[in-house]
Amino acid sequence: MxxxxxxxxxxxxxxxxxxxxxxxxxxxxxxxxxxxxxxxxxxxxxxxxxxxxxxxxxxxxxxxxxxxxxxxxxxxxxxxxxxxxxxxxxxxxxxxxxxxxxxxxxxxxxxxxxxxxxxxxxxxxxxxxxxxxxxxxxxEAEDEHVPADDGSPSTRTGFRDVVLGIDLADACDEVLEFAFEAARLRHARLRVVYAWQPPSAISLGPGDIGLINDPAQAAEWRGFLSTVLKVWRDKYPEIEVLETVVEGKASTVLVRAASAASLLVVGRRRSERPTVPRIGPVTHAAVHHVRCPLAVVPHE
Missing domain, CATH: 3.40.50.12370 (Rossmann fold)
Incomplete structure (x- = not known):
């Protein structure tokens, strides 16, 4: 069943x-x-x-x-x-x-x-x-779709992007699979968003201070993101995937990216202490500020 x-x-x-x-x-x-x-x-x-x-x-x-x-x-x-x-x-x-x-x-x-x-x-x-x-x-159903040519709401047009907020330090298969499958079901593009922030001087060692404004950091994150997504691109070759790497606060970047989405997907690590439920600051911001439907996917 x-x-x-x-x-x-x-x-x-x-x-x-x-x-x-x-x-x-x-x-x-x-x-x-x-x-x-x-x-x-x-x-x-x-x-x-x-x-x-x-x-x-x-x-x-x-x-x-x-x-x-x-x-x-x-x-x-x-x-x-x-x-x-x-x-x-x-x-x-x-x-x-x-x-x-x-x-x-x-x-x-x-x-x-x-x-x-x-x-x-x-x-x-x-x-x-x-x-x-x-x-x-x-x-409403029309909100999931891009507007018609004259700008009016329609269910006859294609779906807006599915947006996935990814944490490259904790990129889990359950969350990725949910997002790719959601895009497949809608015949929609999948926009994968990663937000990064440069380390502060306080968190770096004496020899690392030059890394704070290293312009290569964004390129490195983009390469890492592409590597993580490769297996999923191969599994879902019919899906157009847009990779977005942005410097900024994750919650702010994600709320902005979801402003024209049909669905926002975020992950939530299963708590080792189920009596103390937490959803994390990024998911919390999405719950309170994102207007499109929000999928919270648990993972190990």
Whole structure:
């Protein structure tokens, strides 16, 4: 049985945008789509049972709204749904274990919405065993495509670039494969971005001070990037790959590069201490500032 694309549903505008994106991605991947609503669990008591029944009814209404949205925009996807009991972080992480990927709604600068607030959002993104894609409210199918010749939005044009933010000190196959496959599914270009900063005088030894402004550093990084990507270019010869090496702060460079992307892909190292979830400063900046869908891919 094929693992599904799973999307967290809570009835918010962000959630519904995530539902539509997830439905399109399920079709692209030829996977089923599963809608999951995490509701708070209450101990069964005489006074608590009506509240539980109301929660189940609200969850059913929320899932039905999402189902109608999917059927209206992506009628051909194989669709199922389920209610799961909280805590929300644990419920969504458990659902992710059997997923191709998990899709969630995101408010960007305002944080996450619905059940995905604060530590819940951080816990899901930082500890999920499978890739997590965050989608902003208002994201539509046309936003994934380049504009038509007259500048108007269109779904008949090609896809915008998939952008991969790569860390050459930690370039992992899981992240590279996800990005190349995303580009293949969209017949899109893959723009691979690496940002580097020259070492400071404090971090260099007495004989290394001349390396601070060495103009050869950028060329060396470009050569390193080309070497890392060669095996993937050979594996995906149909994909046009653009290599971008920029001097600057990684988070700033990546947010700028993603401004016209259909999807931004970043990696996240699996924590050796899962009780202390972290996503790293670059991914944190992307979560809060990037407007296109963001894929966070875990790796060893």
């Amino acid at each position: 094929l693992s599904p694309v799973i999307v967290g549903v809570d009835g918010s505008a962000e959630s519904l945008a995530a539902v539509e994106w997830a439905a399109r991605e399920a079709v692209r991947r030829d996977r089923p789509l599963r809608l999951v609503h995490a509701r708070n669990w209450q101990r069964r008591q005489a006074e608590g049972e009506p509240a539980n029944a109301a929660q189940r009814q609200l969850a059913r209404r929320t899932l039905r709204q999402a189902e109608e949205r999917v059927r209206g925009f992506v009628p051909d996807v194989h669709l199922t749904d389920e209610q799961v009991e909280g805590p929300a972080t644990a419920a969504l992480l458990k659902a992710t274990e059997r997923a191709e990927l998990l899709v969630l709604g995101s408010r960007g600068l305002s944080g996450f919405t619905g059940v995905l607030v604060g530590s819940v959002a951080q816990g899901v993104v930082a500890t999920a065993p499978r890739p997590v894609v965050l989608v902003r409210a208002g994201e």
